[in-house]
Amino acid sequence: MEIFLQQLINGVTLGSIYGLIAIGYTMVFGIIGMVNFAHGDVFMLSAFIALLLLLLLTQVLGLPAGLAFVPVLFGAMCLTALWNFVIERVAYRRLRGSFRLAPLISAIGMSTFLANFVTVTQGPNNKSIPPLLDHIIPLTTGGAYDVTLSYKQILIVVVTAILLAAFWFVVQKTSLGRAQRACEQDAKMASLLGVDVNRTIALTFVIGAALAAVAGCLFLLQYGVVKSSDGFVPGVKAFTAAVLGGIGSLPGAVLGGLAIGLIETLWGQYFSSDYKDVAAFSILAITLIFMPSGLLGRPDVEKV
Amino acid sequence: MTAPRWIAEPLLRVDRLTMRFGGLVAVNDVSFSVGRGDVTALIGPNGAGKTTLFNCLTGFYKPTVGRIAFSQKGLQDDSRIEALTASSRRYSRDGGEDLFLLERMPDYEIARKAKVARTFQNIRLFAGMSALENLIVAQHVALTPASGYGLFGLLGLPIYRRAEQAAVAKAQRWLERIGLRDRADDPAGALPYGDQRRLEIARAMCAEPSLLCLDEPAAGLNGHESAELAQLLREIRDIDCASILLIEHDMSVVMAISDHIVVLDYGQKIADGAPEQVREDPAVIAAYLGVEEAEADAVESALGMEEQK
Numbered sequence: 182m183e184i185f186l187q188q189l190i191n192g193v194t195l196g197s198i199y200g201l202i203a204i205g206y207t208m209v210f211g212i213i214g215m216v217n218f219a220h221g222d223v224f225m226l227s228a229f230i231a232l233l234l235l236l237l238l239t240q241v242l243g244l245p246a247g248l249a250f251v252p253v254l255f256g257a258m259c260l261t262a263l264w265n266f267v268i269e270r271v272a273y274r275r276l277r278g279s280f281r282l283a284p285l286i287s288a289i290g291m292s293t294f295l296a297n298f299v300t301v302t303q304g305p306n307n308k309s310i311p312p313l314l315d316h317i318i319p320l321t322t323g324g325a326y327d328v329t330l331s332y333k334q335i336l337i338v339v340v341t342a343i344l345l346a347a348f349w350f351v352v353q354k355t356s357l358g359r360a361q362r363a364c365e366q367d368a369k370m371a372s373l374l375g376v377d378v379n380r381t382i383a384l385t386f387v388i389g390a391a392l393a394a395v396a397g398c399l400f401l402l403q404y405g406v407v408k409s410s411d412g413f414v415p416g417v418k419a420f421t422a423a424v425l426g427g428i429g430s431l432p433g434a435v436l437g438g439l440a441i442g443l444i445e446t447l448w449g450q451y452f453s454s455d456y457k458d459v460a461a462f463s464i465l466a467i468t469l470i471f472m473p474s475g476l477l478g479r480p481d482v483e484k485v
Numbered sequence: 486m487t488a489p490r491w492i493a494e495p496l497l498r499v500d501r502l503t504m505r506f507g508g509l510v511a512v513n514d515v516s517f518s519v520g521r522g523d524v525t526a527l528i529g530p531n532g533a534g535k536t537t538l539f540n541c542l543t544g545f546y547k548p549t550v551g552r553i554a555f556s557q558k559g560l561q562d563d564s565r566i567e568a569l570t571a572s573s574r575r576y577s578r579d580g581g582e583d584l585f586l587l588e589r590m591p592d593y594e595i596a597r598k599a600k601v602a603r604t605f606q607n608i609r610l611f612a613g614m615s616a617l618e619n620l621i622v623a624q625h626v627a628l629t630p631a632s633g634y635g636l637f638g639l640l641g642l643p644i645y646r647r648a649e650q651a652a653v654a655k656a657q658r659w660l661e662r663i664g665l666r667d668r669a670d671d672p673a674g675a676l677p678y679g680d681q682r683r684l685e686i687a688r689a690m691c692a693e694p695s696l697l698c699l700d701e702p703a704a705g706l707n708g709h710e711s712a713e714l715a716q717l718l719r720e721i722r723d724i725d726c727a728s729i730l731l732i733e734h735d736m737s738v739v740m741a742i743s744d745h746i747v748v749l750d751y752g753q754k755i756a757d758g759a760p761e762q763v764r765e766d767p768a769v770i771a772a773y774l775g776v777e778e779a780e781a782d783a784v785e786s787a788l789g790m791e792e793q794k
Binding site for chain 2: 355356357359360362363366367369370371372373374375376377378
């Protein structure tokens, strides 16, 4: 029981990170119908940006690590957003009128480029940060196994929840969000009503990257290490989360992220950690057989 | 008799417009003007080139040849049009008088700057958004600066809240006018067909256009709904002071509300005038309106045709 509780906490933490990345996939897919394969690498890149910023602030400027966290987070969000803005501009915008596979291939190319760019500039090995925020709260004591909740885990879940709430508000209640939803449904018509479609799409990439950067910072905080190949697997998992939740649906992306995180940690605990990825993808396959549009996706109903 | 408004006070002037698709000439050397404050109907049999002409006006197509001059205040001064045509500019705003050459402008610029709004033959509402939201999206241009691209909205600044409230109030006024107040929060796609048609027109009007282009707004409506539509269009002309250009096959609607009718057939203009004139024009009757069996002989003899039986 204690172990289950502990894995539940770990699963929710991991799931929060997946959820944040998954939003970037689901939003981009919603608005231009493209799977942005480079998104996982944007996440990895953001973790490196955070790492460099943190080292700069703590080692060079001598700030205490606790104080550095907020500027690191903010700086990583801005710089990653800028990266993704440029990526959209260079690699996707020109291909928008082209056949459907063209931007997809371009995204795969961009993914390879980012992974290799970081490998070349930072080396292929793990880069680590000094441990931060190591306090833990014991939830149970005296049993065979002590359940603990770390400050990091609390921070990850709280930051995720706050950002999701803010982001949900933007999409549902502001004119930017309305423009985004209008472009999702009929970009040509939105443009005729005066919505600048290109700018709306660019902003979607910027927001997706900013959320991925938050995920990157939290990932770095939780695990303390990052390497250039770390974009791929979390990227695929987050994409899986987006599909599981129903691609195009924002709450679906978060729900999918939590589901994948929980499946992974619980399977790893009770069965075999070698097969935890297999378990996550199998659940995806089974879910899609019975719910083809995912957990919260709207089914395409054709009116005849 | 004074000159009709489309000659005395035109808002839009199409000069010698031709649109070719490869070997097919969809619109052939058509010229006409639209009077400010008029309801102008563009009619003609299927395939006459009406929608192609619309697509040229709203920037979907770039015409092969021809000029489309537009000014919200009315095209009074020919020399200005000529001067702008000779330059390479798309529009001029000298002395507060806007003048646009629509054939040079991309579609979103026509919507945002020239303020020409359009609807399509098929309904293109944002089906998954509520009726109210559909009307607010149309006010995006006015709302974007105030929302600070979402940032001010997130912070809940008063400048954004006020702009938002104004947009919502305007949307609600329109919902009331088209009788959909109770269904404001329903997804647009769930509304009955006739309501969707009226909502589309209301959405176009929320952008405060000077010229409203409607492509077959009465298509698929029943008699009662057509009458409601005609009433709405008359109100838009009289209360909102927008000029309307519409393509329509439903002659009851056309005759009830039009001030001016332009008739196309096989890409060419065959008649242009007030409804009474056009209704009696034998070329129009023969080409389009269709005639009662008993009148057919009279029409044919008027056109100098031999009855072939």
